Amino acid sequence: MPTTGSPTWPNTLRSAITALLLALAAALLPQPASAQGTGLLAVPHKSPFNCGKTFYANNWSPGHNPSGSLDWQDYGGDDINGETVRATASGTAYFYDAGSTSYGKWIEVRHSDGSRTRYAHLATMVRSAGGSMGVSQGTAIGTVGSTGGSNAPHLHYEQRTSSGAVDTSPTVDGVTVSLGQKKAVTSTNACSGNPHTPEEVCGSGYAVIDSAGLTGGTTYLLYNSGNGYNCVATLKTTNVGSASSMSAFLEPQGESRTTDSGSYGYYAGPVRRDAAGQCVKWGGSIGSSSYTSPFEHCD
Structure with missing residues (x-):
């Protein structure tokens, strides 16, 4: 016969009771705002427009x-x-x-x-x-x-x-x-501290049609509908003004690739090529971070 005092429970029953008590305790704890359905978002959002607009x-x-x-x-x-x-x-x-x-x-x-x-x-x-x-x-x-x-x-x-x-x-x-x-x-969106924009780098008539994020910046593909040229520029968002390895390249399908690479403080490029009606491969790099697109934007 067991002695008086705390009862002796089988291990499986003790585990089940412990799990039930833990579940009840968790249910009584305050839930995060998103779980409560308050409509609050944990991700901070900036304006959807260019810096300063x-x-x-x-x-x-x-x-x-x-x-x-x-x-x-x-x-x-x-x-x-x-x-x-x-x-x-x-x-x-x-x-x-x-x-x-x-x-x-x-x-x-x-x-x-x-x-x-x-x-x-x-x-x-x-x-x-x-x-x-x-x-x-x-x-x-x-x-x-x-x-x-x-x-x-x-x-x-x-x-x-x-x-x-x-x-x-x-x-x-x-x-x-x-x-x-x-x-x-x-807007404070895309306020990198870089005084240059991809449109400024490529020149009048060019508009951004694609972009890819890099560690420390972004590489951009632009198009000029007036002359049928594409342009690629890679711009820094960190270590702006300090020279480091960067590149930008553009390759119309079936033709050779044109690349601008070097040690730059603000941007690499512009690389401009006539590519009206052609698919293009494009991209760039900042340090070891790089992007290469497939052949695309074929209009």
Whole structure:
């Protein structure tokens, strides 16, 4: 017979009771904001525009679908049509085209915490519909337009939680825009400290059509519709002004590759080639970080 005192339990029963008690304790602990479905996003977002650009963020209410989405529009006479659209946080971008309805040309970026952002009514996208690419905060992904169910150029923008719910009070660049509010937001996105831009490096008439993030910067592919030339430039975002190994290259399909490489403080390139109607392979490097595209952009 056992002596008096604590009862002796079989090991399997003791383990089961312990697991049950731990589960009950966990259930009583406060849950993270995202698990509670409050609409808060753990990923900080910047404005979807170039550094220093100011536009109105309109959180229309009622009547905007979905409720809580933002319409970015002109501010102070600055025309938003054709503006470069940049990822507000890093993640994987997926490209879609709804034609003349709904979002028109649109992109969803899925972020590390499971949340998502959407960018709609775009004039152009850096990948064809059905494609995807990894993006850093500030990566150029398209340009503002008026495709789909839009009656004037603007950017439709949404922040969604991991459950898919729209955050009705999204925050960009530290500015929270709640339902019914309209606020001017100045972008700090892609403010690398580099005084140069890929458009400046390549010259007048060139516009960014693709980009790839590198450790310490970005390599860009640009196109000039006026003369049919492509251009590649690689720009630093860290150690700006300090000379280090960099490169940029461009290779029209069936032709030789042109490369600019050296020890530079700000950028490598520009590398310009006539490639109208040709597929191109392009890319660049900063130190040991490099990117090489497949043959693409064949229009």
